[in-house]
Amino acid sequence: DTGVSQDPRHKITKRxxxxxxxxxxxxxxxxxxxxxxxxxxxxxxLTYFQNEAQLEKSRLLSDRFSAERPKxxxxxxxxxxxxxxxxxxxxxxxxxxxIYEQYFGPGTRLTVx
Amino acid sequence: xxxxxQSPEALRLQEGESxxxxxxxxxxxxxxxxxxxxxxxxxxxxxxxxxxxxxxxxKERLKATLTKKESFLHITAPKPExxxxxxxxxxxxxxxxxGNLIFGKGTKLxxxx
Numbered sequence: 001d002t003g004v005s006q007d008p009r010h011k012i013t014k015r016x017x018x019x020x021x022x023x024x025x026x027x028x029x030x031x032x033x034x035x036x037x038x039x040x041x042x043x044x045x046l047t048y049f050q051n052e053a054q055l056e057k058s059r060l061l062s063d064r065f066s067a068e069r070p071k072x073x074x075x076x077x078x079x080x081x082x083x084x085x086x087x088x089x090x091x092x093x094x095x096x097x098x099i100y101e102q103y104f105g106p107g108t109r110l111t112v113x
Numbered sequence: 114x115x116x117x118x119q120s121p122e123a124l125r126l127q128e129g130e131s132x133x134x135x136x137x138x139x140x141x142x143x144x145x146x147x148x149x150x151x152x153x154x155x156x157x158x159x160x161x162x163x164x165x166x167x168x169x170x171x172k173e174r175l176k177a178t179l180t181k182k183e184s185f186l187h188i189t190a191p192k193p194e195x196x197x198x199x200x201x202x203x204x205x206x207x208x209x210x211x212g213n214l215i216f217g218k219g220t221k222l223x224x225x226x
Contacts, residue, residue: 004156033213042117042200042216043157056213091156100145100204102214104156 002026004105006092012111013082020078021108025094032075033102034067035091036060043091043104049075050097082112115140115205119217126224129190134220136201137183146184147214148177149200157200191224198222 005024013019025032030051035043046065047057051072061067064082069075079086089109093102116139126132138146145164149157161170163179170177174195176187186199198221202214 040218042202042218043214044216045213048213058213093156100214101147101159101162103159104149107154107156109154 004092004094004103006090006105006108008108009106010109010111012113015082015084015112017082018078018080019082019110020076021090021092021110022074022076023092023105024074025092026103028096029094029103030072030097031095031102032069033093033095034075034077035093035104037089037091037107038087046077079110082110084112086110087112115203115215117201117203117215117217119199119201119220121220122218123221124223126188126191126222128192128224128226131187131189131191133188134186134199134222135183136186136217138201138203140203140206140215142206144204144206146179147202148184148186149202151198151200151219153198160199188222191222193224193226196222196224 007022033048034046037043045058046061047067049069052069064080067077089107091107093104095102118137120135148160151157161177166181168179174189178185198219200216200219202216205215
């Protein structure tokens, strides 16, 4: 059984560029979550999906951020016109519906220069 | 506002020196409290779920307990490999939320041989 996977693991980009991250959840999990974590802080919720439906978005998710989960399988998180404040670890997690225990991937470390 | 507060921020122990980490929360109608371990540069690893006051869970040298307003993570005779950041999290208590988690900032544990 494979866990949650994320790609890429590291991304360095210049301010103003667009970036896209991918998350593959545990296969039998129909909920998928995105979090952001900065140094010395706990993960902060961004958004989550149940199957292909995006059910909740945090106020942290500005209009430069968009997430999709086509066909209820993998998910992508895109950040447009990146800013230095977007530098963080982006974490993906998954869980079965109705279960709060979330299983996290290794994260994607984004550095905006 | 729902909050999770962890203390201490950092804890240094000698190998074999037992101690406890604290997680206090302000959410009412608790729907579970979750402990995670996070190694540097990696995603959080799920440890325990606690649902009701008085509940205890154990795993190797770790034991988690829960009261009405806080949880403790007891570490008995720790080893250097227990060094990590320990995070606790709760689901928020507002209508409509289906499962995102509010995390504390974590306790960074260092165990010296």
